Amino acid sequence: MKILSVNAGSSSLKFQAFEMPEEEVLISGVFEKIGLEDSFYTIKFNGEKIRKEVELKNHDKAFKILMDELLEYGVVESLDEIKGIGHRVVQGGSYFDESVIVDDDVLSKIDELSSLAPLHNPAHIVGIKAAMKAAPNAVEAVVFDTAFHQTMAEENYLYALPYEWCDEYKIRKYGAHGTSHKYVSLRMNEILGRYNTKLITCHIGNGASISAVKDGKCINTSMGLTPNAGLIMGSRCGDIDATIVPYMMKKLNLTPEEMDTILNKKSGLLGISGVSSDSRDIEDGIIKGDSRCDLAQKMYVRRIIDYIAKYYVELGGCDAIVFTAGVGENSVHTRREVIDGLSVLGVKIDEEANNVRGVEQLITAPDSTIPCYIIPTNEELMIARDTYRLSANNERDL
Ligand code: ADP
Numbered sequence: 495m496k497i498l499s500v501n502a503g504s505s506s507l508k509f510q511a512f513e514m515p516e517e518e519v520l521i522s523g524v525f526e527k528i529g530l531e532d533s534f535y536t537i538k539f540n541g542e543k544i545r546k547e548v549e550l551k552n553h554d555k556a557f558k559i560l561m562d563e564l565l566e567y568g569v570v571e572s573l574d575e576i577k578g579i580g581h582r583v584v585q586g587g588s589y590f591d592e593s594v595i596v597d598d599d600v601l602s603k604i605d606e607l608s609s610l611a612p613l614h615n616p617a618h619i620v621g622i623k624a625a626m627k628a629a630p631n632a633v634e635a636v637v638f639d640t641a642f643h644q645t646m647a648e649e650n651y652l653y654a655l656p657y658e659w660c661d662e663y664k665i666r667k668y669g670a671h672g673t674s675h676k677y678v679s680l681r682m683n684e685i686l687g688r689y690n691t692k693l694i695t696c697h698i699g700n701g702a703s704i705s706a707v708k709d710g711k712c713i714n715t716s717m718g719l720t721p722n723a724g725l726i727m728g729s730r731c732g733d734i735d736a737t738i739v740p741y742m743m744k745k746l747n748l749t750p751e752e753m754d755t756i757l758n759k760k761s762g763l764l765g766i767s768g769v770s771s772d773s774r775d776i777e778d779g780i781i782k783g784d785s786r787c788d789l790a791q792k793m794y795v796r797r798i799i800d801y802i803a804k805y806y807v808e809l810g811g812c813d814a815i816v817f818t819a820g821v822g823e824n825s826v827h828t829r830r831e832v833i834d835g836l837s838v839l840g841v842k843i844d845e846e847a848n849n850v851r852g853v854e855q856l857i858t859a860p861d862s863t864i865p866c867y868i869i870p871t872n873e874e875l876m877i878a879r880d881t882y883r884l885s886a887n888n889e890r891d892l
Contacts (some may be wrong), residue, residue: 495886496576497878498511498629500684502580502581504616505527508525509524510878517879523560535556535559536544539569553621554628560628572797573628573629576629577633581622581636582877584614585639585662590640592880593884610719633881633884635870635880637881643652644712646667651666653719665719671697671717672715673873674876675715676876677871678695679710682867683853685814692708692813693706693809696823697819698725698818702716702798703715706807715739726790728761733796753777763794768786798827799832800826816867818871819871824852842861842863844858
């Protein structure tokens with residue numbers, strides 16, 4: 495069965511087509527600068543990559559081209575072969591604890607949650623509607639980044655603010671990167687050969703979060719109401735004393751929007767180093783002797799260690815720690831510093847095994863008390879799996 499996995503942003507559309515249940519990637523690509531000047535798309539097929547510059551007025555146009563290319567490349571002979579299209583949705587609030595087939599009610603709930611994810615949810619709706627037009631016979635499914643975290647207990651998802659705020663204003667922890675945390679924890683359990691496990695999964699990319707996963711279920715996670723909370727990130731501050739916000743807004747006469755931009759786009763590694771939000775640039779800066787890059791890296795690593803330590807205690811031990819996403823999969827340096835910081839727990843690195851990028855690998859020594867693994871994430875595959883399951887069930891019910 496052919497399944498399309500889609501991630502629609504406000505000006506972009508990433509896709510991957512799979513043959514399911516074999517989980518074979520048939521074609522992938524990304525449309526960029528939709529609705530802007532100089533729009534283009536790239537496609538990867540059979541090991542080759544092509545790039546085409548074309549006017550992309552809106553997402554409808556991008557989907558139309560995508561369907562034409564699927565036919566052109568012979569991925570499908572007829573669009574009816576695409577049985578399901580799965581869409582990544584950033585914010586599912588408390589409504590969704592699993593992936594669902596799209597209907598009017600689902601669309602209106604995603605729309606209602608736009609205030610919590612203003613950059614993402616409206617773009618997802620545009621993408622879903624464009625996909626419905628382009629492939630009207632496919633089942634449309636939505637896979638929420640928040641769904642995996644819905645198993646958290648009230649004491650973990652509530653903030654110690656007026657209790658009514660949760661009901662009245664939806665103020666609570668929802669988490670993010672759930673599709674990735676779910677994928678790597680499933681894979682980790684496969685490697686361990688059992689499912690009654692205590693895992694700490696570290697999704698450390700430009701955005702970053704850590705989850706505590708017990709028996710396959712998330713019990714706590716570092717991101718909060720929005721993806722600004724928890725770890726120090728590329729340009730996001732992570733956890734801070736909330737009172738800094740009104741204090742500095744008064745001092746600098748900032749609007750809420752200006753403050754939001756500082757917390758999300760001018761803080762984190764970028765804010766401290768003054769150099770870059772990209773951990774590769776921070777590593778280069780450290781090599782050149784830049785003391786603020788060094789400081790930024792120390793703070794970044796410290797926060798990761800703090801969260802792992804917190805979740806180790808909360809889980810009552812840990813069977814494995816997983817590193818994934820851009821930094822987690824590729825930064826030899828950051829992984830080493832985090833593991834060294836856990837030495838009090840008896841975690842020991844295997845320097846040679848850790849000296850790799852982007853591959854699944856055990857990176858701790860045989861006598862390490864907790865094994866640490868790199869597991870490259872695959873959110874697209876996770877979306878395809880759920881969409882395949884929902885599409886196949888839907889076909890059986892017809
Ligand atoms: P996003 O949150 O945007 O999905 P990714 O998971 O793709 O982010 O991670 C992107 C980040 O990964 C980059 O900003 C960079 O900091 C980091 N990264 C990628 N490759 C390397 C590398 N070789 N060494 C260190 N960091 C890397």
